[in-house]
Amino acid sequence: MPLTDIAIRNAKPREKAYKLGDALGLFLLVKPTGGKLWRVKYRIHGKEKALAVGTYPTVGLAEARRRRDNARQLVSDGRDPSIEKRREKMRAELATATTFTAIAEEYCAKRKRDGVKAWAPATANRSEYLLSLLRGSIGTMPIGDIEPIDVLTAVRRIEKKGQLESARRTLQLAGAVFRYAVATARISSDPTRDLRGALTTPTVTHYGAIIEPERVGELLRAINGYEGQPLTKLAMLLAPHVFVRPGELRHADWSEFDFDSALWRIPAAKTKMRKDHMVPLSRQSLAILKDANALTGPTGFVFPSIRSRRRPMSDNTINAGLRRLGYASDEMTAHGFRAMASTLLNESGKWHPDAIERALAHGDSDRIRAAYHRGAHWKERVEMAQWWSDYLDEMRGEGAPKSAFKRQ
Template identity: 40%
Template structure:
């Protein structure tokens, strides 16, 4: 410290003492103010919110939340007091994300930034939330629909191609069950023998394996998938090949893991269906569309089997015995209809039993 600076400090201390303020208390107060500013920064509040909420989130969602903040928000907003951030400042950050073509991420960041500001308001670090003001300021998201075969004639071609597939038997079986059971691709490939009852023709998917909130994964009901006769036969034929392990469709390299999440899609490409025609997820849309438009099946029965709306008003009814009976009839009707389409039978509007 120079002599001039020391004298200036002495003079400031003298002025503070004349005002009746202890210089030591003043330094402590300034230190507390600096800490308060740090604790009220965007990054500090965001990390506090993440720490508070992440225990109720899935690990994947929690990791993505903080990762996007660290990549796209903290470098520009992190050190700023939450109360100083305006809508134009937040928009400038979101525009950076849009500029690299990540439009969906920009919308997500706006929404999650709003969560940070709401937490800041609740904890006294700011008084307003600029995020809602930017709702119409971002470019709209282009919704991408999963490619799916939706025409009955084309579905017949697909089933014939699956029947003629010359790849691994387990992959062919996964294709057959994807079509007949129309469950989520992740559930199909992670199917465990322990959850399949061939005598009762029922596949029980644990709540923890379903696409649900963390709370529903822990406390929710399992998802029941009645197996049509064709599915039971496929599984009985497959059991000598993979029944010694836990997975119905194990990875070829190690039976300790399920098959790759791209196996079914790769098989579809080899069969001549490109990614604009059909995907592993497309079997779900195929089943829903054809059953509603061609077979007049009750939509709520289809939605129950798709595991849609299990937490909604009909959720408690989905596992009632009589509803499962309806679902079992529908599953057999669908499997039979796929066989008819595969054989090139005349397409008729059928009534569900």
């Protein structure tokens, strides 16, 4: 006799599990714990088997019968419902493992350990953040199901917020993830390849930088009078002397400094070009570092966060210090100390352009040439580092010395 909803609801647990039969192999297994499980009995290839098709009341009687009928159809087609169920589970797990977000995380993990091409920590953090903006749109979709319109709609949400550069960069990163998926045989083509030109091109803005000697002197005097956090002041004092990238300064560790040799060795993992960068230290730089060492040495970050010495100074700390001194973002930034040094060192006419480029840690695509210049210009770089610090001291006085620009 077929089951009814009333009979199922009234079925009480017993000391041992028992069955309530319906029809065509469907039955309800009532467990001693009170659980009620749907099963379908079937025979295939001469063997009798039972297929789990759900739990009551999540799966009601009508739905259990529909699943039973599907299982019977599979048997009629010569397929084992239990095997098909396992395959469906594996397909679902594979689909989850091949969502855009899953592939993006795999791609980012690869890029962070990609040898000499590995992302710097700051690049990795920025890239992971931008890709996370796609989680609410295409993130949960199987990567093979994503079409160009899906990606375009997702990045235009970012664009509509006025974040034009973020939208552009997110589209680029999404394309890199899709190309990685192509390379690893998850999809056959990159759906972003035809989206070039679809987004509004952001206006290129350069880092604010002061490059006029008189104004450089004003800035240096302002930094000298800074009354905020001592470490922030020390970081701002050191930045113009060493003119490294802001992230390299923030992540500087005491283990990288050799005071006896007046040398700062920035390991490849922290540099944009993924190569070790040697920074000769002037007497002024060493004096500032020794003041910092009294506060944060002898181990760990030179400029740690005020909240935890296990983390570096925030990437906005120096910029915030400059704002406190009255300099707007289009006037001066932490990155602007590099433009300042590059401009004034080149204008001085005293130093070989390659020595300046090497000091700025700009890349050289020719490895042989790069190796030659690293050695050939080291002595000049040491001399240039001291000259530059001396010149900063002069500019900090009551006006820029014109003799500094006398060409040799």
